Amino acid sequence: MLPDYGDFNAIILISYGVTFAIVIGLIVHTVLRKSRHK
Amino acid sequence: MITWLANPARFVRFARIASPILAACAALAIGAGLWLGLIASPAEQYQGDSVRIMYVHVPSMWIAMMAYTGIAISSLIAYVWRHPLADSVAKNCALPGAGFTLAGLITGSLWGSVTWMTYWEWDGRMTSTLVLLFIYIGYLSIWAIMADKKRAARIAGLLAMVGFINIPIIKFSVDWWDDTLHQKASISTPGAPGLGPEFLTPLFFMMFGFSCLFGWVVINGVLADINSAKRDATQRARDKVKPATVTVETV
Numbered sequence: 001m002l003p004d005y006g007d008f009n010a011i012i013l014i015s016y017g018v019t020f021a022i023v024i025g026l027i028v029h030t031v032l033r034k035s036r037h038k
Numbered sequence: 039m040i041t042w043l044a045n046p047a048r049f050v051r052f053a054r055i056a057s058p059i060l061a062a063c064a065a066l067a068i069g070a071g072l073w074l075g076l077i078a079s080p081a082e083q084y085q086g087d088s089v090r091i092m093y094v095h096v097p098s099m100w101i102a103m104m105a106y107t108g109i110a111i112s113s114l115i116a117y118v119w120r121h122p123l124a125d126s127v128a129k130n131c132a133l134p135g136a137g138f139t140l141a142g143l144i145t146g147s148l149w150g151s152v153t154w155m156t157y158w159e160w161d162g163r164m165t166s167t168l169v170l171l172f173i174y175i176g177y178l179s180i181w182a183i184m185a186d187k188k189r190a191a192r193i194a195g196l197l198a199m200v201g202f203i204n205i206p207i208i209k210f211s212v213d214w215w216d217d218t219l220h221q222k223a224s225i226s227t228p229g230a231p232g233l234g235p236e237f238l239t240p241l242f243f244m245m246f247g248f249s250c251l252f253g254w255v256v257i258n259g260v261l262a263d264i265n266s267a268k269r270d271a272t273q274r275a276r277d278k279v280k281p282a283t284v285t286v287e288t289v
Contacts, residue, residue: 002076005087012090015145019094022137030258037265
């Protein structure tokens with residue numbers, strides 16, 4: 001499990017969450033495009 | 039190298055080798071960066087654990103500016119040398135660039151909320167980064183709304199080259215305007231009071247991982263464009279050789 005970051009738990013979670021939501025979105029978009037144009 | 043890769047057949051051969059290598063490097067580096075950034079690295083003396091936002095904020099902004107530089111250079115190559123893949127490379131840099139600009143703005147705003155006690159300040163760095171996001175949106179919109187893709191490439195390429203003026207503004211805004219909250223460059227400036235290795239290591243892992251991911255997205259996007267163009271060409275050839283159909287009216 002992740003350590004406790006005290007007062008910063010929420011902003012660290014949101015920052016990593018937003019960034020990796022975008023990263024996963026890019027990966028999914030690329031994989032879908034790739035399979036559509038195979 | 040650019041001229042060599044401008045040939046679609048050679049690009050496909052290169053992409054088949056580069057794509058899995060980039061994917062593996064991205065997965066390993068981001069995995070290591072996450073472990074180091076969230077668990078192994080210590081809290082910073084003044085900022086505490088909020089320094090961990092840096093491990094996603096700085097790589098996001100690095101990709102945002104690198105992607106835009108890629109778009110501007112590819113557009114210039116497309117304008118000057120008419121390389122067939124340059125427009126496709128430029129177009130495929132835009133979506134990850136816009137995504138990482140948005141991530142950089144959100145994470146920067148959250149980081150600012152605890153270090154500067156404000157989510158937003160209209161200073162040079164933040165405003166020029168917001169302008170970068172708008173340029174990305176404009177660039178992607180041109181590609182999305184124009185049916186004639188050759189014309190879209192010309193107009194979007196022009197916007198990309200003119201908009202490149204914003205990149206040095208983002209980079210040097212912290213030096214040009216003194217009334218900024220954003221700190222000055224502390225990693226790339228020699229002799230600056232920099233970060234210790236315990237902070238630099240996760241940062242570089244994440245930057246390397248995000249760069250590999252960006253490369254993987256662009257390469258596979260261009261591959262998809264090549265395959266789509268091939269399919270269109272085959273379809274057009276088939277339509278040409280198809281014998282004219284005769285309709286027989288039955289009584």
